Amino acid sequence: MADQKRDTKLLDELEKGPWPSFVKEIKNASKTSPVCDDLLGQLELSYEEKKGHWKHGGIVGVMGYGGGVIGRYSDVPEQFPQVAHFHTMRVNQPSGWFYTSGSLRTLCDIWERHGSGLTNMHGSTGDIVFLGTKTDELEPCFKELGEAGFDLGGSGSCMRTPSACAGMARCEWACYDTLKMCNDVTHQYQDELHRPPFPYKFKFKFSGCPNDCVASIARSDMSVIGTWKDEIQQDDAEVAAYAAAGMDIQNDVCANCPSKCMKWDGKKLSIDNHECVRCMHCINVMPKALRPGKERGATILIGAKAPIVQGALLASVLVPFVPADELMDTLKELVSRVWEFWDEYGKNRERIGELIQRVGMSNFLDAIGLDPIPQMVTAPRDNPYIFFKGEE
Amino acid sequence: MAVTHEALADEMFHMVSEYYGKKNLKAGDLTKAMIAKYGEAECTKDDCKAAIRILMDSGRCVYSYFGGSFITLPHKEGAAPD
Numbered sequence: 001m002a003d004q005k006r007d008t009k010l011l012d013e014l015e016k017g018p019w020p021s022f023v024k025e026i027k028n029a030s031k032t033s034p035v036c037d038d039l040l041g042q043l044e045l046s047y048e049e050k051k052g053h054w055k056h057g058g059i060v061g062v063m064g065y066g067g068g069v070i071g072r073y074s075d076v077p078e079q080f081p082q083v084a085h086f087h088t089m090r091v092n093q094p095s096g097w098f099y100t101s102g103s104l105r106t107l108c109d110i111w112e113r114h115g116s117g118l119t120n121m122h123g124s125t126g127d128i129v130f131l132g133t134k135t136d137e138l139e140p141c142f143k144e145l146g147e148a149g150f151d152l153g154g155s156g157s158c159m160r161t162p163s164a165c166a167g168m169a170r171c172e173w174a175c176y177d178t179l180k181m182c183n184d185v186t187h188q189y190q191d192e193l194h195r196p197p198f199p200y201k202f203k204f205k206f207s208g209c210p211n212d213c214v215a216s217i218a219r220s221d222m223s224v225i226g227t228w229k230d231e232i233q234q235d236d237a238e239v240a241a242y243a244a245a246g247m248d249i250q251n252d253v254c255a256n257c258p259s260k261c262m263k264w265d266g267k268k269l270s271i272d273n274h275e276c277v278r279c280m281h282c283i284n285v286m287p288k289a290l291r292p293g294k295e296r297g298a299t300i301l302i303g304a305k306a307p308i309v310q311g312a313l314l315a316s317v318l319v320p321f322v323p324a325d326e327l328m329d330t331l332k333e334l335v336s337r338v339w340e341f342w343d344e345y346g347k348n349r350e351r352i353g354e355l356i357q358r359v360g361m362s363n364f365l366d367a368i369g370l371d372p373i374p375q376m377v378t379a380p381r382d383n384p385y386i387f388f389k390g391e392e
Numbered sequence: 393m394a395v396t397h398e399a400l401a402d403e404m405f406h407m408v409s410e411y412y413g414k415k416n417l418k419a420g421d422l423t424k425a426m427i428a429k430y431g432e433a434e435c436t437k438d439d440c441k442a443a444i445r446i447l448m449d450s451g452r453c454v455y456s457y458f459g460g461s462f463i464t465l466p467h468k469e470g471a472a473p474d
């Protein structure tokens with residue numbers, strides 16, 4: 001515990017303003033955690049010197065696992081001995097981030113016993129992130145987590161912890177059970193999650209509808225987004241009620257439809273469902289009047305990533321529609337072919353999306369045994385690497 | 393099966409020991425080497441996966457992360473303070 005208030009005049013600047021401040025939180029935690037006090041000291045030094053003082057630790061982990069722990073050491077341990085080791089543990093979050101208050105207390109208690117007490121809920125992959133512990137505390141912490149029903153998540157060149165939107169548990173738009181898919185995929189690929197077998201990371205994210213609340217289209221190597229095949233369900237009485245309540249249906253709904261497939265004549269709303277691109281706009285604006293159709297399932301996409309080694313990529317469609325009850329089997333089949341190809345041709349630290357760009361989508365599709373289809377093309381001439389061959 | 397998972401794990405361990413300090417090996421490198429040696433009929437990717445698990449659970453090897461995940465021998469890393 002700090003006896004005296006540490007001088008952190010540069011960090012104090014980050015407490016100003018109306019937004020939450022990590023400095024404020026670390027200061028609060030430092031009242032009971034000496035680790036946090038040294039953490040503040042080292043951070044202040046970094047701001048003074050405009051230089052980071054962390055060194056990467058490459059081999060710390062728990063027995064048998066190749067992921068879940070990110071090693072970190074201080075390069076000024078004499079000055080800040082409490083953060084000489086400051087490893088991060090990633091804990092596999094429950095699907096959809098549903099907790100009881102009891103389970104949150106359990107997690108916090110475990111982390112106060114074995115680490116700094118600082119957490120990040122949640123990391124960008126979705127994991128519960130435990131910030132700052134010593135090498136000797138990794139195994140005891142892992143053991144207690146296991147006894148409480150938690151496991152470590154992924155890090156390194158492995159399948160990263162899959163994540164899902166709240167889906168059917170809370171949201172009426174879910175077109176398939178995202179929580180079940182996320183849980184099933186996590187269990188199905190335990191080997192790939194804990195023992196890194198790939199050229200680089202591989203992320204799954206599951207969104208129940210095109211609102212894509214987990215940003216899977218931008219942030220996951222394999223993205224599964226709920227959609228429907230038939231017509232939008234429409235309740236004309238509720239459409240009329242929206243109009244009577246003052247909604248400008250022409251401007252706020254029809255004019256914003258990206259495929260301009262809606263018409264409002266002042267009384268009746270008509271949708272040309274063949275032209276609908278399932279964007280969810282009209283449903284979000286008139287949730288009582290419009291709903292996704294009844295024939296539900298998901299689109300499977302591939303290749304998105306945030307900018308790390310190379311620039312950001314958005315996902316491309318692989319399979320436009322898979323019925324909800326066939327989703328897991330289709331995904332497993334597809335994933336085995338994709339991983340096989342990546343394993344064979346991927347370079348070290350090359351994401352699947354980058355490999356597809358390098359070899360070309362048509363070669364990739366050929367290799368995994370899928371035919372190109374129009375849904376893979378965003379707009380005419382947009383994907384020049386796909387050539388449709390004439391019928392033989 | 394011509395080659396047991398334990399025997400594959402032993403072979404992989406020897407390979408990692410031999411390359412230690414010279415070349416970083418990934419799980420895929422070990423798998424490809426075993427399949428090349430025994431042929432796909434005798435040694436599948438799943439056999440190699442099981443062998444890697446045995447190798448890791450025994451503590452004879454650990455994973456390292458330096459711009460990619462590699463399989464290596466346990467050692468005290470340079471970054472760790474004394």
Ligand code: SF4
Nearest residue numbers: 165171174208209213
């Ligand atoms: S992605 Fe769709 S189904 Fe999932 S929580 Fe968001 S709106 Fe609901």
Ligand code: SF4
Nearest residue numbers: 257276277279280282
């Ligand atoms: S879901 Fe989107 S594309 Fe389809 S009708 Fe509504 S606004 Fe138009």
